[in-house]
Amino acid sequence: MEMVPLAPNCGVEIKGVSLAQAEGETLDAIRQAIYTHGVALFRGQEDFTPEAHIAFARRWGGIDINNYFPLTDDHPEIAVVRKRADQVTNIGGGWHTDHSYDQVPAMGSILVARTLPPTGGDTLWAHMGAAYDALPDDLKREIEGLEAYHTADHIYEEGGLYAKTDMGGDLRGQGLKTGATHPVVIRHPQTGRRLLYVNSAFTVNIVGRSREESLPLLQQLYAAATAADNTCRVAWEPGAVAIWDNRTTWHYAMNDYQGHAREMHRITLTGEPLAA
Numbered sequence: 620m621e622m623v624p625l626a627p628n629c630g631v632e633i634k635g636v637s638l639a640q641a642e643g644e645t646l647d648a649i650r651q652a653i654y655t656h657g658v659a660l661f662r663g664q665e666d667f668t669p670e671a672h673i674a675f676a677r678r679w680g681g682i683d684i685n686n687y688f689p690l691t692d693d694h695p696e697i698a699v700v701r702k703r704a705d706q707v708t709n710i711g712g713g714w715h716t717d718h719s720y721d722q723v724p725a726m727g728s729i730l731v732a733r734t735l736p737p738t739g740g741d742t743l744w745a746h747m748g749a750a751y752d753a754l755p756d757d758l759k760r761e762i763e764g765l766e767a768y769h770t771a772d773h774i775y776e777e778g779g780l781y782a783k784t785d786m787g788g789d790l791r792g793q794g795l796k797t798g799a800t801h802p803v804v805i806r807h808p809q810t811g812r813r814l815l816y817v818n819s820a821f822t823v824n825i826v827g828r829s830r831e832e833s834l835p836l837l838q839q840l841y842a843a844a845t846a847a848d849n850t851c852r853v854a855w856e857p858g859a860v861a862i863w864d865n866r867t868t869w870h871y872a873m874n875d876y877q878g879h880a881r882e883m884h885r886i887t888l889t890g891e892p893l894a895a
Protein backbone atom coordinates (compact mmCIF):
# COMPACT_ATOMS: atom_id res chain seq x y z
CA MET A 620 0.00 0.00 0.00
CA GLU A 621 1.31 3.44 -0.97
CA MET A 622 -0.09 6.78 0.22
CA VAL A 623 0.37 9.93 -1.86
CA PRO A 624 -1.12 13.22 -0.56
CA LEU A 625 -3.61 14.90 -2.93
CA ALA A 626 -2.67 18.34 -1.60
CA PRO A 627 -0.48 19.61 1.29
CA ASN A 628 -3.34 19.77 3.85
CA CYS A 629 -6.19 17.67 2.46
CA GLY A 630 -6.71 14.24 0.95
CA VAL A 631 -4.60 11.22 0.10
CA GLU A 632 -4.51 8.77 -2.78
CA ILE A 633 -4.10 5.20 -1.59
CA LYS A 634 -2.49 2.93 -4.18
CA GLY A 635 -1.98 -0.80 -4.25
CA VAL A 636 -5.15 -1.89 -2.45
CA SER A 637 -8.32 -3.59 -3.60
CA LEU A 638 -11.27 -2.21 -1.62
CA ALA A 639 -13.29 -5.30 -2.53
CA GLN A 640 -10.71 -7.38 -0.60
CA ALA A 641 -9.60 -4.93 2.12
CA GLU A 642 -10.02 -6.12 5.71
CA GLY A 643 -8.07 -6.46 8.97
CA GLU A 644 -4.83 -4.42 9.11
CA THR A 645 -5.34 -3.05 5.59
CA LEU A 646 -8.76 -1.72 6.55
CA ASP A 647 -7.33 -0.25 9.77
CA ALA A 648 -4.63 1.60 7.80
CA ILE A 649 -7.25 2.94 5.36
CA ARG A 650 -9.42 4.09 8.26
CA GLN A 651 -6.52 5.90 9.94
CA ALA A 652 -5.53 7.63 6.68
CA ILE A 653 -9.10 8.88 6.16
CA TYR A 654 -9.37 10.16 9.74
CA THR A 655 -6.09 12.03 9.25
CA HIS A 656 -6.29 13.30 5.65
CA GLY A 657 -10.10 13.67 5.55
CA VAL A 658 -10.61 11.91 2.22
CA ALA A 659 -8.95 9.03 0.41
CA LEU A 660 -9.06 8.35 -3.31
CA PHE A 661 -8.71 4.85 -4.73
CA ARG A 662 -8.34 4.31 -8.48
CA GLY A 663 -8.69 1.13 -10.52
CA GLN A 664 -11.45 -0.38 -8.36
CA GLU A 665 -13.33 -1.82 -11.35
CA ASP A 666 -14.42 -4.87 -9.31
CA PHE A 667 -16.11 -2.69 -6.65
CA THR A 668 -19.62 -3.84 -7.56
CA PRO A 669 -22.70 -2.75 -5.59
CA GLU A 670 -22.38 -6.00 -3.59
CA ALA A 671 -18.69 -5.31 -2.87
CA HIS A 672 -19.57 -1.70 -1.95
CA ILE A 673 -22.11 -2.91 0.64
CA ALA A 674 -19.83 -5.66 1.97
CA PHE A 675 -16.94 -3.18 2.42
CA ALA A 676 -19.24 -0.73 4.26
CA ARG A 677 -20.38 -3.53 6.58
CA ARG A 678 -16.75 -4.45 7.31
CA TRP A 679 -16.15 -0.78 8.18
CA GLY A 680 -19.17 -0.54 10.52
CA GLY A 681 -22.82 0.49 10.34
CA ILE A 682 -24.64 1.87 7.30
CA ASP A 683 -26.94 4.93 7.56
CA ILE A 684 -29.71 5.05 4.97
CA ASN A 685 -29.93 8.57 3.51
CA ASN A 686 -33.46 9.96 3.92
CA TYR A 687 -33.50 12.18 0.85
CA PHE A 688 -31.65 10.70 -2.14
CA PRO A 689 -33.22 8.04 -4.37
CA LEU A 690 -32.11 4.51 -3.45
CA THR A 691 -31.12 1.83 -5.94
CA ASP A 692 -33.91 -0.66 -6.63
CA ASP A 693 -31.86 -3.73 -5.77
CA HIS A 694 -29.83 -2.29 -2.88
CA PRO A 695 -31.60 0.07 -0.45
CA GLU A 696 -28.23 0.66 1.28
CA ILE A 697 -26.99 2.54 -1.79
CA ALA A 698 -28.12 6.12 -2.44
CA VAL A 699 -28.01 7.33 -6.03
CA VAL A 700 -26.37 10.73 -6.55
CA ARG A 701 -27.60 11.31 -10.07
CA LYS A 702 -27.89 14.20 -12.48
CA ARG A 703 -29.60 13.39 -15.76
CA ALA A 704 -28.43 14.98 -19.02
CA ASP A 705 -31.57 17.15 -19.08
CA GLN A 706 -31.23 18.41 -15.49
CA VAL A 707 -29.58 21.70 -14.58
CA THR A 708 -29.23 21.27 -10.81
CA ASN A 709 -26.86 18.77 -9.20
CA ILE A 710 -26.72 17.28 -5.70
CA GLY A 711 -24.12 18.74 -3.37
CA GLY A 712 -23.28 21.72 -5.59
CA GLY A 713 -22.35 23.95 -2.65
CA TRP A 714 -19.90 23.47 0.22
CA HIS A 715 -21.39 21.24 2.93
CA THR A 716 -20.90 18.44 5.42
CA ASP A 717 -23.29 15.53 5.02
CA HIS A 718 -25.75 14.84 7.84
CA SER A 719 -24.60 17.54 10.30
CA TYR A 720 -28.35 18.01 10.89
CA ASP A 721 -28.40 14.67 12.74
CA GLN A 722 -27.55 14.63 16.44
CA VAL A 723 -25.34 11.61 15.72
CA PRO A 724 -24.01 12.59 12.28
CA ALA A 725 -22.83 10.03 9.77
CA MET A 726 -19.10 9.32 10.00
CA GLY A 727 -18.58 9.61 6.27
CA SER A 728 -19.36 8.23 2.85
CA ILE A 729 -18.05 5.84 0.23
CA LEU A 730 -18.71 7.34 -3.21
CA VAL A 731 -18.26 5.27 -6.37
CA ALA A 732 -18.20 6.70 -9.91
CA ARG A 733 -20.75 4.84 -12.08
CA THR A 734 -21.51 7.22 -15.00
CA LEU A 735 -19.24 10.18 -15.72
CA PRO A 736 -19.54 13.18 -18.05
CA PRO A 737 -16.85 13.52 -20.77
CA THR A 738 -15.20 16.31 -18.77
CA GLY A 739 -15.93 18.09 -15.48
CA GLY A 740 -17.89 16.80 -12.52
CA ASP A 741 -14.91 16.91 -10.13
CA THR A 742 -15.43 16.87 -6.36
CA LEU A 743 -13.59 19.18 -3.95
CA TRP A 744 -12.95 18.66 -0.24
CA ALA A 745 -11.80 21.11 2.44
CA HIS A 746 -10.02 19.97 5.63
CA MET A 747 -11.58 21.41 8.79
CA GLY A 748 -8.53 20.62 10.95
CA ALA A 749 -6.38 22.72 8.64
CA ALA A 750 -9.14 25.35 8.62
CA TYR A 751 -9.26 25.51 12.42
CA ASP A 752 -5.47 25.60 12.79
CA ALA A 753 -5.22 28.55 10.38
CA LEU A 754 -7.78 30.72 12.25
CA PRO A 755 -6.33 33.78 13.98
CA ASP A 756 -5.96 33.34 17.75
CA ASP A 757 -8.62 35.94 18.58
CA LEU A 758 -11.15 34.13 16.38
CA LYS A 759 -10.25 30.81 18.03
CA ARG A 760 -10.91 32.44 21.42
CA GLU A 761 -14.20 33.92 20.17
CA ILE A 762 -15.60 30.51 19.13
CA GLU A 763 -14.29 28.56 22.13
CA GLY A 764 -17.23 26.88 23.90
CA LEU A 765 -19.88 27.97 21.36
CA GLU A 766 -22.49 25.59 19.97
CA ALA A 767 -24.46 25.85 16.73
CA TYR A 768 -27.85 24.66 15.53
CA HIS A 769 -28.07 22.63 12.30
CA THR A 770 -31.08 21.54 10.22
CA ALA A 771 -31.73 20.27 6.68
CA ASP A 772 -35.36 21.40 6.54
CA HIS A 773 -34.76 24.58 4.48
CA ILE A 774 -32.87 22.49 1.90
CA TYR A 775 -35.18 19.48 1.48
CA GLU A 776 -38.66 20.54 2.69
CA GLU A 777 -41.62 21.29 0.45
CA GLY A 778 -40.86 24.74 -0.98
CA GLY A 779 -37.21 24.38 0.11
CA LEU A 780 -34.01 24.89 -1.87
CA TYR A 781 -34.17 21.70 -3.95
CA ALA A 782 -37.98 21.81 -4.41
CA LYS A 783 -37.49 25.08 -6.33
CA THR A 784 -35.20 23.31 -8.84
CA ASP A 785 -35.43 20.51 -11.42
CA MET A 786 -33.85 18.15 -8.84
CA GLY A 787 -36.85 18.52 -6.52
CA GLY A 788 -38.91 15.72 -8.04
CA ASP A 789 -36.13 13.16 -7.53
CA LEU A 790 -35.72 13.59 -3.79
CA ARG A 791 -37.60 11.90 -0.95
CA GLY A 792 -38.27 12.91 2.66
CA GLN A 793 -39.78 16.36 2.13
CA GLY A 794 -41.95 15.97 5.24
CA LEU A 795 -39.06 15.12 7.58
CA LYS A 796 -38.06 17.43 10.41
CA THR A 797 -34.39 17.58 11.41
CA GLY A 798 -32.39 19.52 13.95
CA ALA A 799 -29.22 19.08 15.97
CA THR A 800 -26.87 21.06 18.18
CA HIS A 801 -23.08 20.56 17.96
CA PRO A 802 -20.04 22.40 19.29
CA VAL A 803 -18.63 24.90 16.76
CA VAL A 804 -15.24 23.26 17.33
CA ILE A 805 -15.29 19.49 17.85
CA ARG A 806 -12.54 17.03 18.62
CA HIS A 807 -12.19 14.23 16.12
CA PRO A 808 -13.54 11.14 17.90
CA GLN A 809 -10.51 9.02 16.88
CA THR A 810 -7.56 11.40 16.37
CA GLY A 811 -8.50 14.08 18.93
CA ARG A 812 -7.65 16.84 16.43
CA ARG A 813 -9.69 20.05 16.76
CA LEU A 814 -12.00 20.59 13.77
CA LEU A 815 -14.24 23.46 12.74
CA TYR A 816 -17.75 21.98 12.64
CA VAL A 817 -20.14 24.55 11.14
CA ASN A 818 -21.07 24.56 7.46
CA SER A 819 -22.86 26.94 5.14
CA ALA A 820 -25.53 24.43 4.04
CA PHE A 821 -26.96 23.18 7.33
CA THR A 822 -25.76 25.46 10.16
CA VAL A 823 -28.46 28.04 10.91
CA ASN A 824 -27.34 29.92 14.00
CA ILE A 825 -25.08 30.01 17.03
CA VAL A 826 -27.03 28.70 20.02
CA GLY A 827 -28.39 31.64 22.02
CA ARG A 828 -28.16 34.07 19.07
CA SER A 829 -30.58 34.83 16.23
CA ARG A 830 -29.70 33.94 12.64
CA GLU A 831 -28.97 37.62 11.94
CA GLU A 832 -26.72 37.92 14.98
CA SER A 833 -24.94 34.68 14.03
CA LEU A 834 -24.29 35.37 10.36
CA PRO A 835 -21.26 37.71 10.55
CA LEU A 836 -19.31 35.18 12.63
CA LEU A 837 -20.50 32.18 10.61
CA GLN A 838 -19.58 33.86 7.34
CA GLN A 839 -16.13 34.69 8.64
CA LEU A 840 -15.66 31.01 9.55
CA TYR A 841 -17.00 29.79 6.17
CA ALA A 842 -14.61 32.05 4.27
CA ALA A 843 -11.70 30.72 6.32
CA ALA A 844 -12.85 27.10 5.90
CA THR A 845 -12.55 27.02 2.13
CA ALA A 846 -9.24 28.87 1.79
CA ALA A 847 -7.35 27.24 -1.09
CA ASP A 848 -4.67 25.91 1.31
CA ASN A 849 -7.25 23.67 3.01
CA THR A 850 -8.66 22.04 -0.12
CA CYS A 851 -8.06 19.22 -2.56
CA ARG A 852 -9.81 18.20 -5.78
CA VAL A 853 -10.55 14.83 -7.38
CA ALA A 854 -11.03 14.34 -11.12
CA TRP A 855 -13.08 11.18 -11.42
CA GLU A 856 -12.40 8.31 -13.82
CA PRO A 857 -14.09 4.92 -14.18
CA GLY A 858 -13.10 2.66 -11.28
CA ALA A 859 -12.46 5.58 -8.89
CA VAL A 860 -13.81 5.49 -5.33
CA ALA A 861 -13.55 8.19 -2.66
CA ILE A 862 -14.10 7.64 1.04
CA TRP A 863 -14.35 10.71 3.26
CA ASP A 864 -14.78 11.69 6.87
CA ASN A 865 -17.66 14.15 7.40
CA ARG A 866 -16.27 15.38 10.70
CA THR A 867 -12.90 16.25 9.13
CA THR A 868 -14.07 17.67 5.79
CA TRP A 869 -16.56 19.67 3.80
CA HIS A 870 -17.15 18.76 0.15
CA TYR A 871 -18.45 20.36 -3.04
CA ALA A 872 -19.63 18.66 -6.26
CA MET A 873 -18.78 20.77 -9.34
CA ASN A 874 -21.73 21.36 -11.66
CA ASP A 875 -19.81 22.13 -14.86
CA TYR A 876 -21.06 19.42 -17.26
CA GLN A 877 -24.45 20.69 -18.46
CA GLY A 878 -26.09 18.43 -21.04
CA HIS A 879 -24.37 15.28 -19.74
CA ALA A 880 -25.39 12.67 -17.18
CA ARG A 881 -23.38 11.84 -14.05
CA GLU A 882 -24.24 9.07 -11.60
CA MET A 883 -22.47 8.13 -8.39
CA HIS A 884 -23.33 5.44 -5.83
CA ARG A 885 -23.02 6.48 -2.21
CA ILE A 886 -23.10 4.48 1.00
CA THR A 887 -23.21 6.55 4.17
CA LEU A 888 -21.30 5.21 7.18
CA THR A 889 -22.69 5.47 10.71
CA GLY A 890 -20.97 7.91 13.07
CA GLU A 891 -20.97 8.76 16.76
CA PRO A 892 -21.95 11.74 18.96
CA LEU A 893 -19.58 14.70 18.70
CA ALA A 894 -17.99 16.63 21.56
CA ALA A 895 -15.82 19.70 22.02
Ligand SMILES: O=C(O)CCC(=O)C(=O)O
Nearest residue numbers: 700710711742872883885
Ligand atom coordinates in the same frame (compact mmCIF):
# COMPACT_ATOMS: atom_id res chain seq x y z
O1 LIG B 1 -21.44 13.90 -6.44
C1 LIG B 1 -20.51 14.22 -5.72
O2 LIG B 1 -19.35 14.36 -6.12
C2 LIG B 1 -20.76 14.44 -4.25
C3 LIG B 1 -22.21 14.73 -3.97
C4 LIG B 1 -22.47 14.85 -2.51
O3 LIG B 1 -22.51 15.90 -1.97
C5 LIG B 1 -22.64 13.62 -1.73
O4 LIG B 1 -22.69 12.53 -2.30
O5 LIG B 1 -22.73 13.73 -0.51
Ligand SMILES: [Fe+2]
Nearest residue numbers: 711716717870
Ligand atom coordinates in the same frame (compact mmCIF):
# COMPACT_ATOMS: atom_id res chain seq x y z
FE1 LIG C 1 -22.64 15.63 0.20
